[in-house]
Amino acid sequence: MRKLLLTLFMLFNIIEVFSQTPITEANIKYNTQQYILFGKPKIFKVDKGGNRIGDHPMVFADLNMTFIIMNTFKHTGDTIYCQIKIDKYPKKNLAKRMLYNFYSTDLNKLNSNEVLKSTKDTLEKYSKEKEDVYYIIKLDDILKYGYIYNPFTHWEFNFGTITYLTRIRPAIDGQKSRWSNDLSLGIAAGTKYNFSNNFSISLLGGLSISKVSLDELSTKGVATQVVEKPALTPNINLIGSYKFFSLGIGLGWDIVNNDTVESKAWIYNGKPFMGLCFGINIFQPHEEDSKQVSAQDN
Incomplete structure (x- = not known):
């Protein structure tokens, strides 16, 4: 330890x-x-x-x-x-x-x-x-x-847009865990800890709109061809950032409306997944504000 x-x-x-x-x-x-x-x-x-x-x-x-x-x-x-x-x-x-x-x-x-x-x-x-x-x-x-000396605040509020590059779906109902490249884009907000002016780590909660694919395996044979459905995706993310570039891991839940037989049969509806997330335009404080807060900290 x-x-x-x-x-x-x-x-x-x-x-x-x-x-x-x-x-x-x-x-x-x-x-x-x-x-x-x-x-x-x-x-x-x-x-x-x-x-x-x-x-x-x-x-x-x-x-x-x-x-x-x-x-x-x-x-x-x-x-x-x-x-x-x-x-x-x-x-x-x-x-x-x-x-x-x-x-x-x-x-x-x-x-x-x-x-x-x-x-x-x-x-x-x-x-x-x-x-x-x-x-x-x-x-x-x-x-x-x-x-x-480039002073900075250690803790601050952070927000921005977030997307998932890939997902890992859990093993469920006899199906092995599998990779998924379903698209998503949303907003996230939370707290950020700065190690320096350029490096930081953030814990963010977010909400995204996703496009998920329902296929034969994920619907237990109900879907005879791939069906794409919109999903609402609440998520929690741990992201490391260098300047405006942010990359991390997230835990999310894709929730689709049960308005078709395919969506009702989709085994991943509301189930958690792990994702590789990418942050865009993460909020940066004004430089003078950072210096003022840092001076107060010292």
Whole structure:
């Protein structure tokens, strides 16, 4: 179970990183653009003027830390450093950050309990600060671990049109399960979870109009030739999306009107099927709205 959770965490993190734009020296915008670190380079705390504060030790950067680059300068030799600003230290997920962050100096001299206690004390103190927090970090680490931050909402309402590419009919009344390519098109709505600006997963309930085929096998010999009938198809779908392209699996029920002998004999009427669904024009929120909500989340 732990390996599965770790694998999922790494997968989600890879998806999130993949959707971001890496930092290059050419695209750095000082004092305006917000960036994010995926990784844990070493940093140390300074004041607004860039002067190191007291005995604050060098630490690893906070988990997925967001920041603004203030300036760059040479500190020792030819090594170039950046002064970065964090707009208020994040207060959420303190326990998670406590396990992630630890001191990099004299680490071998401390046991695990001391590391966790000292890190917890430091994070709790930083989380209470009201002023902006400044750090120094190597420019090479910025370029290695840094990405342009594209904020987004995690949860939102989602809707769009949906169609089934193929269905798997269940085994019933002595008939084996079978594939079906009956056409359908409808609308679906529900909730969506965004892993990034581009990748998401949605749970949607929908209603479609389908054209189903009634043949000899599905009507127990009543239909002597293929008869096509319209059907009403309520459905539930789990869909993964990349930008405007959506693909997933669904559970649906084709319901036809019992107005002919063939439809009365159709063994799949109202029975569940599994389908491969394709989403079209899935709703996307306005970019500015996403940024505002994300800022509130942080």
